[in-house]
Amino acid sequence: MISTFRKNAGEKLKNSPLYVVSGRSGSRLSNQTMEFFVKNNVQYVKAHKNNPKPWFNYSNKVAAVSWAQANLKSEYIAWLDSDILIAGDFIDDLSGDFDFAGRCETHAPVVAYGDEKYISYWKRICDLAHCSFDQIPWMNIENIESKLKLYFNSGFFIWKRSSVFAEKYREVFVDLLNSRYATSDGTAWFADQVIISPIVIANRLNWRHISLRNHHMVFSGHIDGQDPSPDMRNSNLIHYSKYLTGDYKSRMMARLKIELPEIYNHVLHFEMNFTISDSLFNKLNLIAILRKFRQMLFMKTALKV
Helix, strand or coil: CHHHHHHHCCCCCCCCCEEEEECCCCCCCCHHHHHHHHHCCEEEEECHHHCCCCCCCCHHHHHHHHHHHHHCCCCEEEEECCCEEECCCCCCCCCCCCCEEECECCCCCCCECCCCCCHHHHHHHHHHHCCCHHHCCEECCCCCCCCEECCECCCEEEEECCCCHHHHHHHHHHHHHHHCEECCCCCCCCHHHHCHHHHHHHCCCCEEECCHHHCEECCHHHCCCCCCCCCCCCCCEEECCCCCCHHHHHHHHHHHHHHCHHHHHHHHHHHHHCCCCCCHHHHCCHHHHHHHHHHHHHHHHCEEC
């Protein structure tokens, strides 16, 4: 994400301050990684004290938002997952004053019109955020037939620092994990994501919806085949999730080669010059092992609603 950001994000963004935030203690970064940060003018931040639930996978995002809110002075702050490629100016459709901007997620546990599977879970989340499920608006999303309840994806979002978003994000996240709520099929991995829409609506934040081309999410079942994700040629931000690794990589790279050849070549060049490895210390990290056990226990004892 970092190297494509510096190269392709556009004149307004590419020289913006970048922070890589470590939300939990234990793991070590390689010398090569730290040198890469220096080369790309990236500040590495340890925000362990800002993490309310370090045993939960995605609590690092909450820690990063809390740290940024307390330490940065800019009017707006953006969170971007590391599994993102930047091909252009990804905020070119945002204008005027707003408190929050994000894109509606289209996968579970989204509520589609006429499908009641996840409504009970969403009502519990809305209660925690102090809003009504009925207040969450219906959205018409590109390439999706059914209307969807607004469910912001947490891979990329922007908030106004003078708003209450960061404070409420941490507060409701903690309340949700303490409640141990999970969907009827026992899933609760998306605690950092499912709370965003209720927070935005409950606190009457002025929000903007980010277009598909400025947050193009690619899912494993939609890389290719009968129902592929839309063409990426006009996309400025590609959120590839884990699909540039393992069995998915060749299929994702094949699409990039055709649709975004400059990004394809950039990824090839990056991989040739950067060694991706995990140290023995990180693999045998007792703290990380205990966290995984704690998270497994949480999932096993979660309350299905």
